[in-house]
Amino acid sequence: MEWCRLPALIIWVLLLQRSHQTCFYKGCNPGQEEMLNLHLVPHTHDDVGWTSTVSNYYRNSVSSIISSTVAALLSNSTYRFTYVEMAYFHKWWNEQSTAIQAQVHELVQSGRLQFALGGWVMADEATVYYGDEIDQLTKGRDLLKRLFGSCGRPRVSWQIDAFGHARDNADLFLQASYDSIFFQRIHYVEKEQRRNNGSLEFLWNPNVETDQLHNNAPYLFTHVFYDTTSIDELRQWVAILQHHDAVSGTEQQHVANDYIDNLYKAGTQCEPLVSAALTKIGWSKQNHSKTWGEWKFCNQLNISLCPETDRTDFDIPIKFSVILYNTLGWEVDQFWLRIPVYLASISTKVSVTDPDQNDLELVSQLISISRRTRSIPERNLVQSNADTELVFSPTLNNRNLPPLGYKIFNVNLEPNRPVHLNTLTANLVAASKNDFHFKLNVEDDRLVLIISHTRSARWFEIQIDMLYYNGVTMKSQVSGAYVFRPQSEAHSFNRPELSITSDGPCVQEVTGKFDDWATLVARLYSDNQLEVEWTVGPIPDNDRTSSREVIVRYSMLDQVPELVSNTQGEFFTDSAGRRLIRRLRNLTSVDEIAANYYPVVNRIMLKGPRGNSIEHSEMPV
Numbered sequence: 001m002e003w004c005r006l007p008a009l010i011i012w013v014l015l016l017q018r019s020h021q022t023c024f025y026k027g028c029n030p031g032q033e034e035m036l037n038l039h040l041v042p043h044t045h046d047d048v049g050w051t052s053t054v055s056n057y058y059r060n061s062v063s064s065i066i067s068s069t070v071a072a073l074l075s076n077s078t079y080r081f082t083y084v085e086m087a088y089f090h091k092w093w094n095e096q097s098t099a100i101q102a103q104v105h106e107l108v109q110s111g112r113l114q115f116a117l118g119g120w121v122m123a124d125e126a127t128v129y130y131g132d133e134i135d136q137l138t139k140g141r142d143l144l145k146r147l148f149g150s151c152g153r154p155r156v157s158w159q160i161d162a163f164g165h166a167r168d169n170a171d172l173f174l175q176a177s178y179d180s181i182f183f184q185r186i187h188y189v190e191k192e193q194r195r196n197n198g199s200l201e202f203l204w205n206p207n208v209e210t211d212q213l214h215n216n217a218p219y220l221f222t223h224v225f226y227d228t229t230s231i232d233e234l235r236q237w238v239a240i241l242q243h244h245d246a247v248s249g250t251e252q253q254h255v256a257n258d259y260i261d262n263l264y265k266a267g268t269q270c271e272p273l274v275s276a277a278l279t280k281i282g283w284s285k286q287n288h289s290k291t292w293g294e295w296k297f298c299n300q301l302n303i304s305l306c307p308e309t310d311r312t313d314f315d316i317p318i319k320f321s322v323i324l325y326n327t328l329g330w331e332v333d334q335f336w337l338r339i340p341v342y343l344a345s346i347s348t349k350v351s352v353t354d355p356d357q358n359d360l361e362l363v364s365q366l367i368s369i370s371r372r373t374r375s376i377p378e379r380n381l382v383q384s385n386a387d388t389e390l391v392f393s394p395t396l397n398n399r400n401l402p403p404l405g406y407k408i409f410n411v412n413l414e415p416n417r418p419v420h421l422n423t424l425t426a427n428l429v430a431a432s433k434n435d436f437h438f439k440l441n442v443e444d445d446r447l448v449l450i451i452s453h454t455r456s457a458r459w460f461e462i463q464i465d466m467l468y469y470n471g472v473t474m475k476s477q478v479s480g481a482y483v484f485r486p487q488s489e490a491h492s493f494n495r496p497e498l499s500i501t502s503d504g505p506c507v508q509e510v511t512g513k514f515d516d517w518a519t520l521v522a523r524l525y526s527d528n529q530l531e532v533e534w535t536v537g538p539i540p541d542n543d544r545t546s547s548r549e550v551i552v553r554y555s556m557l558d559q560v561p562e563l564v565s566n567t568q569g570e571f572f573t574d575s576a577g578r579r580l581i582r583r584l585r586n587l588t589s590v591d592e593i594a595a596n597y598y599p600v601v602n603r604i605m606l607k608g609p610r611g612n613s614i615e616h617s618e619m620p621v
Helices: 006-015 054-075 086-094 098-109 130-152 167-175 188-197 210-215 229-240 253-285
Strands: 081-083 113-115 156-159 180-183 318-325 337-341 349-354 364-368 388-392 406-414 436-443 446-453 458-470 497-503 507-515 518-525 530-536 548-556 570-575 579-584 604-607 618-620
Touching: 054 081, 054 086, 054 098, 054 253, 086 130, 086 229, 098 113, 098 130, 130 167, 130 229, 167 570, 167 579, 229 253, 318 337, 349 364, 349 388, 364 497, 364 507, 436 497, 436 507, 436 518, 446 518, 458 518, 530 548
Parallel strands: 081 113, 156 180
Antiparallel strands: 318 406, 337 388, 349 406, 364 388, 436 446, 446 458, 458 548, 497 507, 507 518, 518 530, 570 579, 570 604, 604 618
C-alpha cells in the first residue's frame, strides 16, 4: 500500500485556510519551494484502556483533551488537529450541546478538525480476526459519515501504536480507500536499514490472492453482527476489545477485568431478545406440543460451567433441551459439544435424543471434570456442583448444522439406572474423514499422536510437549507482555505424569500433569478432530524475580517426505485469520528464538511438494 503521499497530506491539512467545504485536499497549501517545510501533526492517541479503564481514561483525561482542543481550534483559525479513536469521540459528542456540535461540524467541514483511521479503536494487527477489524472500522467510520458526511471520512490509516503490522490489514486499508498508512512500530533492525537507505516511505502491495479467500471461506468469518439498538452496546464493546492494548494482553489486570465485565453485561442485554426468538421458533418446530420456557445461555463452557445444567435435584427424572444456532452462512459438519452436569451417583443414566429424527438416540459419553479444571479461580466464584461433562456431536452421520439455522436436542437424566461412564448410548459409528486415522498414545513419558493414511499405509508420529523458557529479567526491557526475550532454549518439565483418563465412543482423553500449575489435556474425537487444552497458572515468579514463558510444542518425530517442503524450514501461518503467509525458520540471526515465533489466529500449516501419495500433502495444525 502506498503512503509516500503522507507528507503532502499532512502539510495540506496543517495549512488549510477556513472556508466552507474545504476539507481534504481542496485547500491544501503545498508549502514553499526552495524552503524547508516543517510538517507538524498535532494529534492525540488515546488508548481505549491500558493502565486505566476506558471509563476512567475518558472521565479523567480524554473528555478534557477533546474539549480543550475544540476550544483552541475555535479561538485560532490557523490551528489544526487530528483525532483517531471513535470509542471516545462518540461519548464526548453525545455530551455536547447543539451549539457545540454545530461548531465542531463546521471545524470538520473546513478541514481544521480531521480524523485519521476513524475506527472505534486503533486495533491490534497480530491477534485480531480480519472480520472483527472490519466490524470495528465500520462502526467508527459509519459514525463519522452520519455526523459529518464526506468530510468526516478519514484518508489516512493511523496505526502509530500497534505492535507490528499485518499484510491483510494493509489490504483492508487499501480496499477501504485509505490513501496511505502511517505507523512507527517495526523491528529496529528493519527500521535502521530503511533509515540508512532512505526507504522509510515505500509502496506496500498486499498482493491479494482471491482463490485463497474463496477456498478458506469457513476460516475467514467467525460471526456477523446486525445493527439494531438492542445489540449496539455489544458491538461497541466487541470493537473496543480489538484495541491493541486489549486483545494483545498488555493492559493491567484491573483493566482486563473491566473489559470482561462490560463485554459480559453488553452480551446479557441481548439474551432476552434472542431467547424470545428461539422460544418462538422452537415452539413452532415442536408443532406446539411443548410449552417452552425462557432459554438460558451457557456463557462459561470454556471453564466447564453452566448453572442451568448444574442441577442437584436428581431424585426424579429431569429433561432439558439444548438449542444450537449456526451463525455462519454455510453448513457446519464437524462440531462437538461438552455440557457440564452434576451426577448424584454413577447410577444416573444420561441420554441425548434428536427430535428431528423421531427421538433417535445419539452417541454420547460421560467424562469426569478434572480437579484441575474445578479449581480454576474464576470457576469457584460460582457455587458449582458439576462433576461430569456430557460429550456428544450434533453433526455426526450427516446431521450438519444448517447455515444460519438451528437444531434442538433433548437431554434426559434418569436416576437409579445402572450405567457407567463412557458407555455407548446408541449404535452409531463416526466415519473417518479424508482417509486419515488418528490415535493418541503414551510412550515413555511422552504424549504422541499417531497419524496413519489408510490408502497409502503410511504413518507418522507427532509428539506433544509442554515446555517453558526462562525469560530475561536483568535488563531494562524484561521478557513479558511487551517482548519475548528468552535466556536460552526451552526447558522440559521434570517427568510429567501422563495418563489416559477417558476412552470411549466419542473421545479419547489423555491428561498430562507437568507441574502443580501446568497441565495439558489432549482429546481425540471419533471424527479425528484433535483438541489440546492447557491450563497454566499461577506461574511462580519468585517474588517477581524470575520470568517463565510456557509453550506447547508439536514435533514430527520422523521425516515424512510428503510433508517436507523443497525449501528447508518452510511453513505457513494465517494473516489476521484470513490468508496464509509463507514463513521460514531461522531467517534472521537477530533474536534467533523469538524471531521464529509468529502470531497464529486460526491456523498454521506444513505443506510438502504436490502430487505425492498422501492426499493434498498438507498438514494443518
